[in-house]
Amino acid sequence: VADDRIHEWALALEKSELAAFGRVRRRFLRRPSPKRLHALRTGARRLRSLYEDLREVLRCKRRAELRRLIELTGEARDAGVLRDLLAACADAREAPSLRRIERALRKRERAGLKRIFRALLRLRIEAS
Amino acid sequence: MKAREIDLSEACGVEDAMRRIAIVRFAEVLSLAPALRHESTVALHALRIACKRLRYALSRFASREPSLLEAASRLAQLQDALGEYHDCMVLLEAVPPALHATRARVQVLADDAHARARALWRDAFATYGPFADLVRFTGLGYGLGDAVGS
Numbered sequence: 001v002a003d004d005r006i007h008e009w010a011l012a013l014e015k016s017e018l019a020a021f022g023r024v025r026r027r028f029l030r031r032p033s034p035k036r037l038h039a040l041r042t043g044a045r046r047l048r049s050l051y052e053d054l055r056e057v058l059r060c061k062r063r064a065e066l067r068r069l070i071e072l073t074g075e076a077r078d079a080g081v082l083r084d085l086l087a088a089c090a091d092a093r094e095a096p097s098l099r100r101i102e103r104a105l106r107k108r109e110r111a112g113l114k115r116i117f118r119a120l121l122r123l124r125i126e127a128s
Numbered sequence: 129m130k131a132r133e134i135d136l137s138e139a140c141g142v143e144d145a146m147r148r149i150a151i152v153r154f155a156e157v158l159s160l161a162p163a164l165r166h167e168s169t170v171a172l173h174a175l176r177i178a179c180k181r182l183r184y185a186l187s188r189f190a191s192r193e194p195s196l197l198e199a200a201s202r203l204a205q206l207q208d209a210l211g212e213y214h215d216c217m218v219l220l221e222a223v224p225p226a227l228h229a230t231r232a233r234v235q236v237l238a239d240d241a242h243a244r245a246r247a248l249w250r251d252a253f254a255t256y257g258p259f260a261d262l263v264r265f266t267g268l269g270y271g272l273g274d275a276v277g278s
Contacts, residue, residue, distance in 0.1 A: 091229035
């Protein structure tokens with residue numbers, strides 16, 4: 001890209017998104033929770049979206065790891081959200097049959113959180 | 129759906145780069161918006177992802193183009209409604225057909241979320257509506273409120 005102003009602007013955006021991602025990453029590692037998982041997922045997606053929008057200007061050196069982290073947060077988040085939704089919609093007469101689904105979702109959520117934890121400890125994203 | 133590539137090689141200044149990004153991301157959303165007329169889970173999910181990309185881009189432009197924040201906020205509402213619809217459809221796949229009562233409750237929520245998404249989209253294109261400044265900024269979407277998603 002010929003225009004230096006765009007380059008400077010892109011670097012400033014990257015710095016700000018990386019700082020935001022660093023904050024939610026630290027918070028999640030300190031004490032994981034559904035709210036912090038949501039913040040982590042949003043931070044990772046915002047970062048990926050920045051690299052997609054400014055692909056010609058910025059270079060993400062950890063694209064594959066970032067993609068993997070987004071997938072992992074999606075699995076854990078989906079399991080948690082579906083569990084809440086199931087609890088809200090469950091008909092009392094069908095509760096015994098629904099318990100098996102609820103347990104499976106809980107197991108998926110816990111396994112997902114552990115995988116995210118491990119992935120986050122390895123992930124180091126640096127500025128372009 | 130993979131994000132479309134954005135050509136910034138001929139962009140002249142930050143304003144122009146912002147406009148080029150917004151045009152590509154808004155075009156993605158507009159091309160997927162007809163999914164609102166049907167109930168295809170896959171197509172509506174793709175629309176939700178496109179809304180998210182556009183929203184992230186617009187919120188990054190906020191300091192230079194605050195007029196786009198209203199569109200970003202409407203996209204967030206749309207995204208929520210489409211997300212709720214998607215979650216309900218995924219849950220319906222997991223709940224066996226024999227559990228009629230629970231399935232019926234989930235379906236009611238799905239229908240409500242879908243109707244909300246359609247209404248949010250239609251209303252976004254009203255004169256002075258939440259997309260008015262986005263339409264002006266990108267030059268895309270004039271008169272589409274009545275045609276798309278209604």
